[in-house]
Structures are given as C-alpha cells and as structure tokens.
Amino acid sequence: MPSSLSIAAFAAPLIQLAAAHGYVSGVTVNGGSWVDGSNPNWYYQPEGTAPDTPGWKALNQDNGFVSPDAYDTNDIACHKSATPGETYITASAGDTLTLYWNTWPDTHHGPVLNYLAECSGECTAATADGLSFTKISEAGLLSGSNPGTWATDTLIANNFTADVIIPGSLAAGNYVLRHEIIALHSAASANGAQSYPQCLNIQVGGSGSTALPAGEPATDFYSSADPGILFSLYTAFTSYTIPGPDVWTA
Template identity: 25%
Template sequence: MVTFTKISNLGALLLPTLFAFPGANAHGQIKGVLANGVYNNGPNIYWDADPVNEQTAVRKMYQAGGPSYVLPQDFNDNSKMACEGAAGAPKTIVASAGSVVRVDWVGATGELDGKPGTGNVPAGQNPWVHAMGTVASYIAECPNGDCATYDASQGSWVKLAMFGIDRTETISPDLRETMQNKPEEYYPTSGTSGLWGMARFVQAGSSWTVTIPEGLANGHYILRQELGAVHNPWNAQDNTSGTQLYIGCIQMEITNGGNTKLPQGTKAGSLYATNSAFARYDVYEDNGRSFVDPGPALWPSSYAKREEHSNHTSAEISARCSAGEKQEKRMRKVKRSIQYPSA
C-alpha cells in the first residue's frame, strides 16, 4: 500500500517508495455518487491523507501505483471480482428503495479530454477512455449491518442491470471519429449498427444510473458497478490480454423500502468463467454480431437493461460539476506537489 507523509501545511508530499501515476494499467475510477439528492465524492487514490477519504462511501478500487482492472485469469477470485480486493470505506450513503442512483466515473488519462462525443464532462475532468464493452450493476447485502467492516468476497451478488450491445442503435458520429483517432477504433464498424453500453456511458459524460428495486427491504448493501472493456482481445501468449473489468463498490443504506429480500446471488468469482466467451471475446473479429450478455440472470426479471441508460438534465449536470469541483481541484493540487523519485 502506498502511503504519503505530509511535510508542510501546503500539502507537499514525500513518497517513501517508488511510485508512478497510473498509466497504461490505470484508466480511471468512480468520481462520486448522487443518491437522494446528496453527492458523495469518491476516494483520492493519490493521497491517503486527503480528508475526502474519511467521508467517502466508495471503496478505494486500487492504489495509485497498482493495476486498476481485473483480467480473465482472476475472474475466479472472489476478492478481486467483488471490489478489486478493496477494504471497506468509512461512510455509507442513503438511497430510497425505488430511487435512481447516479454513479460518475473519471478517467485517469486525458486521451479524450475535450473531444467530441464525450458528453458534458466537467472542465478539468477526464472522460472515460474506452467505448467498447459492457456496463453492469450488482448488489449484495451486508448481513452484519455494517458494510464498512464487511468482507465483500463473501458477498452474494445479484445482478440488477446490464447493458451489453444494442444492435438497434449505434455510436454517435462524433464519438466514432474521436475513437478513430485515439485510443482505439470503434467496432461495430461504420455502416453496422451496434451501441455498446460503454459507448452510451461515455456519450453521457462518463456517468451511469441504476434503479434501486422498489420494495427492497431496508438495510445495508453494497452496490457493485462494473465496466467490462473488450478492446484488448484475449491472446493465449499474452497474460495482459482479455476483457478488462473495472469494479467499483459503493456502500449504501436502503430506506423507505418494503419486505422484498434479495434472492440467493452468486459469489463474485463465479459471475464469469475465466475461459468464458465474455473473457475471450474478440470484438474486432466478431464486429459485435454475436455478443451475448454474460453472467447470471437479471433480478427482478422484469427490469430491462434500458433502466440503466444515462440521460441527464442540465440541472443534474450542473449539480455534478459543483459537487465534484472542489475534489478535482484538490487532486490536481496534490499531483503538482508530488516529488517524483529519480530514475
């Protein structure tokens, strides 16, 4: 674990171990969550002493110098597949049963910063980098009533929603052109319909919504948000290839609920097989023609994946910009003050 020592009131930092900001292996994290009209900022992975880390309900997905996603060889690992092995966050957010929760993500690199087709991303915030892949939501109850101390690897995960590919729609011309230039060309190719959940997510300003089931019993739960990027197909000779899962966990208290209990779910390490079609999907060869949503069935079965698409009003976007602005400025200030070790 990377730790930092504060050496002045201005927040100058001393790195005790070799450290580099995320590059090829770190493509972003959850920036914040809006529930019941209250915004909760995600953690600062660059500076452990940031006060935001004492107020967040979002588990720290990864340390700044470590991998930020799970590859197929670890799809059977209950801990990595639950919350990327993250320990509990200090806080919990409140969400009413039947309400919509919005999850904002931020990219770790600026490859798509200011590019057409990336939605209303607040100034100074990087959009998510990839546009091919799935977006899914799972939920598990914290049976001890305290998600901060709950071992998520023991969770029984129930799938609330998944958006794989909609063959009746297609990516916007602006985002297609942006992805053509960097970082990878979008498939299905031009002239072939097919809108990936991740493309919809990027077009919506790197933000997604999920509906908490109406009537769900009051209690403490973890909402697991998963992005499944398929831009780097599996290659038997390359252990860094295959579908990349970016997994963020949000600790929640559900209120105003009913008597509906979650059904028996699935251990995180059993959601997708290590050699499944999802793990080894080749988007460039298939061109989106035969992709099938992976994993367990949706619950409740009447919930359609459409419930997770993101269409934000200008008021919502303004609220997100305001709520995240201070955190973004703080993180930029921290980055400027870091002293890099010599090579």
C-alpha cells in the same frame, strides 16, 4: 453536482499516472447532493487523512483492472485488495443513483453491470470474500459491430455517468452496490478482457419488503472462456452475450 470541468480537474492527477481507464469519483441520489466515491490517489495520503466515504478503497493506483486470471480471487469483487467504505449512501427503494466516473476512454468498449449484496450487519465491516451478489441490471452491445456502439459509449456521452435504479420492492437494509465495466478492446486474446469493479455502501430505506436473493460470490461470476469475456471486438458480429448471472427482475 459538479460540472464536467470540475470532475476533469479532480481526475487530473490520476490521469497523469495512467492516461486511460477510470474510477467512480462520486454519486448522486435522484439528482441531489454529491457524495464522494473513492479516489485511488487517497492511498498516497498520510494514514488517517483520506476522507471517510461510502466507496470501497482498493490498490488500483495504476488505474488498472482485474484480468481473467484473477477471476478466482477476491479482487474481482470490489477491485484489488479492496476494503470497505466508512460511510453509506442513503437512498430508498426505487431511487436512482447516478454514478460519476472521473473519465473513461472511448476505445474501451464493453458492458456495464450492476450487482447488490446484502450485508450481514454493517457494510463498513464487510469483507470482499463475505459478499454474495445479485445482478440487478446490465447493458452491453447497443448496435452495430466492429466495434459497434456499447453501454460504455452511452456512459461517455452522458458526462461519464451511469444510472442505477434500486429495485422498487427491495427491503430496507445495508447493501454493497457492485458497479462494473468490462473493457473488451483486448478481449480477443486469452486473458485480455479488463474488469473494473467499483463498490459502494448503500443504506436503503423505504417500505419495500422483498428480500434480495441469496446471490453468489463474485468469484463465481465469470470464467476466462465465457463468450462475453473471450470476445473479438474488432470483427463482424451480430450479438454479444453479457457475462455473469441473470438479472434479478423483482
């Protein structure tokens, strides 16, 4: 597992492009070996020279986001013009994946959400518009207001990491994990929320027998007027409604 120093060094070129935001640079399973995610800067490498990884590759070289006016496009699934990763993270039902963001700004408070979609065949041949996702976990406002303490603050405090537990009864198969942060610092204005979806291929083993629910396409998750999307972070509030479908509790 790389140290925080090595993660920062890996991220330095992208931070020069945009001194904020981030991407999932790698993953470990149950604290084991490091598996690369997807670095947007690979887009600038000569064709065929970028490494094959489980992370979906997207046109987010500006380290940017998907805005509410694009919620009805496939960009909201796995980021802008995303294409599937070439390999898989290997895990079993019940395992804990630790996702490492290269960085995340402490001003970008908001929820962290996780979804799974089962692939029809190989996820390496999937398309963003062919995935139907089921939400498996979420975290949002933890305490306080204006702006309060959020799931993103926990991510930063934990060395820019977020844990995702694969449902313990999940049937073996090929899945896409959709991991997302929604930054709310500008969400008081229409079209101000910022979604940062990240997708990775996972090959799940084990003896689980529960099928993932049918789910829904990412284009059905949110609308620009949802209370968790149009939200005034820098005012007094007592609660926050995490957007999207309900969490599957199998």
